[in-house]
Amino acid sequence: MLHDVRAFPQAPLQPLQLSWLSRAGIDVAVLRLDLIDPLISGNKAFKLLEHLNLAYANAAPGIISLGGAWSNHLHALAAAGKRFGFATAGLLRGQPQDTPTVRDLQAFGMHLHWLGYAGYRARHRADFWAPWQARYPHWQCVPEGGGGVLGAQGCAQIVAQARAQRSALGWDDYHGWWLAAGSGTTLAGLVLAEQGAHPVYGALAVPADHGVAPTVEALVGPAGAAYRLYDACRGGFAKVDESLLRFIAECEAESALPLEPVYTGKALLALRDQVEAGAFAAGTRLIFLHTGGLQGRRGFA
Numbered sequence: 001m002l003h004d005v006r007a008f009p010q011a012p013l014q015p016l017q018l019s020w021l022s023r024a025g026i027d028v029a030v031l032r033l034d035l036i037d038p039l040i041s042g043n044k045a046f047k048l049l050e051h052l053n054l055a056y057a058n059a060a061p062g063i064i065s066l067g068g069a070w071s072n073h074l075h076a077l078a079a080a081g082k083r084f085g086f087a088t089a090g091l092l093r094g095q096p097q098d099t100p101t102v103r104d105l106q107a108f109g110m111h112l113h114w115l116g117y118a119g120y121r122a123r124h125r126a127d128f129w130a131p132w133q134a135r136y137p138h139w140q141c142v143p144e145g146g147g148g149v150l151g152a153q154g155c156a157q158i159v160a161q162a163r164a165q166r167s168a169l170g171w172d173d174y175h176g177w178w179l180a181a182g183s184g185t186t187l188a189g190l191v192l193a194e195q196g197a198h199p200v201y202g203a204l205a206v207p208a209d210h211g212v213a214p215t216v217e218a219l220v221g222p223a224g225a226a227y228r229l230y231d232a233c234r235g236g237f238a239k240v241d242e243s244l245l246r247f248i249a250e251c252e253a254e255s256a257l258p259l260e261p262v263y264t265g266k267a268l269l270a271l272r273d274q275v276e277a278g279a280f281a282a283g284t285r286l287i288f289l290h291t292g293g294l295q296g297r298r299g300f301a
């Protein structure tokens, strides 16, 4: 039986001091979702929230979901299962791998099933879940990354967290959000919560043909005008290059903000590129959403 896990702690909103921001006269504050919990943190926690609440309402004995061998989503789900006392199963992409993330999933008690690559590609088929529902009766099936409408609804809470703290920074208002986008679910949640009040800028951690724009459009409907996507993937998902790593090291040294190369590092680098290209006027105030994922840094040690 699941426990009710409705409330998450407040993520701190912290000013970000970086020379390229001050040169351009841009104020950025970081909403540190990475700090809300040592394990169930980042945007993953918010994307899981409504899935967990539904599983709780349905008295589901467990939750089953999908991801890769470095999945931040499976990591947060498995940790939540262990913390709140519900069973979890993870369907993994590819052949069995021994990564620190996979070892954590095992330690948290998640049942693991490796689907191969072709088996994983079948995840969007209508009949994909049937054998898993037969194997795990009454368990809740959560889409890859905790996405879908429920995932976006949980992320809407993020906006309230920022609004509650902006005056403590001396900000009467802010002019937009900047965040990494993988499936676009988190971005869609912010767009829905903002209802056009502030634009949401998404830095794509995946190539442009990965379907983020249609996913966001399907989730936000007519609120869609209030967001924009920027290419930030640097040649492919999880592709890392020397200048990205140097940028991350420089930003961490200057600001002490921990970043990882797959999402948050690429998102901040794409922001620097836009700031230096003059995309934002001096005096602009942006909230950079730290979406967490720091457990994945172990893959780049």
Ligand SMILES: Cc1ncc(COP(=O)(O)O)c(C=O)c1O
Binding pocket: 042, 043, 044, 072, 073, 145, 180, 181, 182, 183, 184, 185, 186, 187, 263, 264, 291, 292, 293, 294
């Ligand atoms: C650390 C991190 N940031 C950003 C994202 C992208 O989130 P979304 O899939 O909601 O766009 C993810 C998940 O995929 C993530 O793990």
